[in-house]
Amino acid sequence: MTAASATRTPAIRIEGMSKWYGAFQVLADIDLTVMPGDRLVVCGPSGSGKSTLIRCINRLEEHQEGTITVDGIRLDENTRNIDAVRKEVGMVFQQFNLFPHLTILENCTLAPRTVRRMSKSDAEARAMHYLHKVRIPEQAGKYPGQLSGGQQQRVAIARSLCMDPRIMLFDEPTSALDPEMIKEVLDTMTDLAQEGMTMVVVTHEMGFARRVADRVVFMDRGRIVEQKPPEDFFNAPEHPRTKLFLDQVLGH
Amino acid sequence: MDFQFDIILRYLPDLLQGVRMTLIAFFTALAIGLPIGMTLCVLRVGKSRGLGRAAAVYTTVFRTIPEVVLIFWMFYCLPPLVGGTVSGLWAGSLALGLISGAFLAEIFRGGVQSIPRGQWEAATALALPRVTIWRRIIVPQAARLAIPPFINHLTELMKGTTLLATIGVADLALKSYVLGAQTFRYFEFLTAIALLYFIIIFPVARFAEYVERRLAVATR
Numbered sequence: 001m002t003a004a005s006a007t008r009t010p011a012i013r014i015e016g017m018s019k020w021y022g023a024f025q026v027l028a029d030i031d032l033t034v035m036p037g038d039r040l041v042v043c044g045p046s047g048s049g050k051s052t053l054i055r056c057i058n059r060l061e062e063h064q065e066g067t068i069t070v071d072g073i074r075l076d077e078n079t080r081n082i083d084a085v086r087k088e089v090g091m092v093f094q095q096f097n098l099f100p101h102l103t104i105l106e107n108c109t110l111a112p113r114t115v116r117r118m119s120k121s122d123a124e125a126r127a128m129h130y131l132h133k134v135r136i137p138e139q140a141g142k143y144p145g146q147l148s149g150g151q152q153q154r155v156a157i158a159r160s161l162c163m164d165p166r167i168m169l170f171d172e173p174t175s176a177l178d179p180e181m182i183k184e185v186l187d188t189m190t191d192l193a194q195e196g197m198t199m200v201v202v203t204h205e206m207g208f209a210r211r212v213a214d215r216v217v218f219m220d221r222g223r224i225v226e227q228k229p230p231e232d233f234f235n236a237p238e239h240p241r242t243k244l245f246l247d248q249v250l251g252h
Numbered sequence: 253m254d255f256q257f258d259i260i261l262r263y264l265p266d267l268l269q270g271v272r273m274t275l276i277a278f279f280t281a282l283a284i285g286l287p288i289g290m291t292l293c294v295l296r297v298g299k300s301r302g303l304g305r306a307a308a309v310y311t312t313v314f315r316t317i318p319e320v321v322l323i324f325w326m327f328y329c330l331p332p333l334v335g336g337t338v339s340g341l342w343a344g345s346l347a348l349g350l351i352s353g354a355f356l357a358e359i360f361r362g363g364v365q366s367i368p369r370g371q372w373e374a375a376t377a378l379a380l381p382r383v384t385i386w387r388r389i390i391v392p393q394a395a396r397l398a399i400p401p402f403i404n405h406l407t408e409l410m411k412g413t414t415l416l417a418t419i420g421v422a423d424l425a426l427k428s429y430v431l432g433a434q435t436f437r438y439f440e441f442l443t444a445i446a447l448l449y450f451i452i453i454f455p456v457a458r459f460a461e462y463v464e465r466r467l468a469v470a471t472r
C-alpha cells in the first residue's frame with residue numbers, strides 16, 4: 001500500500017476475523033484491507049471460504065471474532081449499521097438471483113424506490129442509464145426468464161449499480177455461464193473497474209485477474225495464504241499450495 | 253318417487269337463511285384462520301427458534317384435533333371458562349378458524365420455502381427492508397404455488413361448516429334436515445342442499461383455476 005492510502009478511510013478493513021459453522025472453522029484470522037478504487041481478485045480451491053468471506057462483508061453471514069469495517073462503518077449487531085453498509089455495497093451472485101416475477105426494469109427500480117425513496121421516473125431513468133451501460137436497454141420490458149444467462153448476469157450488475165454502491169462484490173459471476181457468455185460479463189466488469197469502482201471479485205478467471213486486478217488474494221482452508229499484485233502472484237507464487245492451485249487452474 | 257319441486261320453492265327463503273348462516277360461518281372462520289396462518293408462516297420461516305417452535309406446536313396440535321371435537325369443546329367448555337355465553341355460530345366458527353389457521357400456515361409455508369434462498373439473499377444485499385422483501389419478492393412468488401392448495405382448503409372449509417349443525421347452528425345442512433323432518437320430504441330437501449352446496453363451492457373452484465392460469469401467464 002502507498003503512503004497516501006494510510007490516511008484515507010479504507011473501503012473495507014477486516015482484522016483478525018474468524019467464523020465458525022458449529023464446530024467447523026470456516027474462516028481463520030482473516031486480515032484484509034481494501035482501499036477505495038482497489039480491484040481485488042479472490043481465488044482458491046472450492047470450499048476454501050471465498051464465498052463466506054465476501055458474504056461477511058455485507059453481513060449475509062455473521063462473523064464471530066475480529067472486526068469488519070466497511071467505509072468506516074463497523075459491522076456488528078447494530079441493524080442500522082448493517083443497513084448502512086448494505087446500501088453502499090452491491091453484490092452479484094453466481095446464480096444471478098434476479099426476481100423472476102418482475103420485469104428487468106422493475107428489478108432495477110425496486111431498491112432505489114424503496115430504499116433510496118426515489119420517484120418512479122427518476123428510478124426508471126437511472127435504471128435505463130445502467131441498462132445502457134451493460135448494453136441491454138432493449139430488454140427492459142422483459143422478464144428474467146426470457147433472457148440468456150449472460151444477459152441476466154449483466155442485469156444483475158445493473159440492478160446493483162442502480163443503488164449507487166461504493167463497493168461491488170462478485171461471487172463467481174461467470175461460473176454458471178456457458179463459455180460464449182463469459183466474455184460479455186467480464187467485459188462489463190472490466191468497464192466498471194476502469195471507472196474506478198472498488199471491487200472484490202471471487203473468480204477463477206485468471207485472465208481477468210491478470211488484466212484487471214491490482215491484487216490477488218489466495219485462500220486455502222479458511223485462511224488467506226498469499227496476497228500479491230497479479231504479476232508476482234502468477235510469476236512468483238511463494239506458497240506451495242498457491243503453486244499447486246495455479247498449476248491446476250492454468251493447466252501447466 | 254315423485255320429486256316435488258314446489259315444496260323446495262315454498263321453503264326457499266328458509267333454505268336461503270341457511271345459506272346465509274353457512275356463509276357467515278365460512279367468512280368468520282376464514283377471518284380468524286387467515287391472520288393466524290400468515291403469522292404462523294412468518295414465525296416458522298423467521299429467525300427466532302423459540303417462536304418457530306411454538307408455531308410448529310400450534311400447527312401440529314390443531315391439525316390433529318378432529319373438527320367436531322374442537323367445535324364441541326368451544327361450544328360446551330369455553331362458555332364456563334370465560335364465564336359467559338358463546339353462541340353456536342361463534343363457537344363453531346372459532347373452532348374452524350383455529351384449525352384452518354394451522355392448515356393455512358402449512359400451505360403458505362410450502363409456498364415460501366419453495367422460493368430459492370438466493371431470492372432472500374439478493375433482496376437482503378440490496379438493503380430492502382424485511383417488509384418489502386415479504387411483500388414484493390416472497391409473497392408474489394409464493395402465492396403462485398400456494399393458491400391452488402389455498403383454494404382447495406377454502407372448499408374444505410366450506411364443507412366443514414356443515415359440522416356446525418351438530419351444535420344446532422341453523423346452517424344450510426341443519427335447515428334442510430329440519431325442513432325434511434317437518435314435511436317428510438327428505439328427498440327434496442337433501443337433494444336441494446347438495447345442489448346448493450355445489451352452487452356455492454363450484455364457482456370457488458372455477459375461480460381457483462382462473463387465478464392459476466392468470467398467474468402462469470404473468471410469470472413467463
Ligand SMILES: Nc1ncnc2c1ncn2[C@@H]1O[C@H](COP(=O)(O)OP(=O)(O)O)[C@@H](O)[C@H]1O
Nearest residue numbers: 021024026044045046047048049050051052053
Ligand atoms: N451454511 C453452512 N453451514 C455449514 N457449513 C457451510 C455453510 N456454508 C458453507 N459451509 C462450508 O464452509 C466451507 C467454505 O464454503 P464457501 O465459503 O462456500 O467456500 P468457497 O466459496 O471457497 O467454495 C465449505 O467447507 C462449506 O462446506
Ligand SMILES: [Mg+2]
Nearest residue numbers: 050051052172
Ligand atoms: Mg463459493
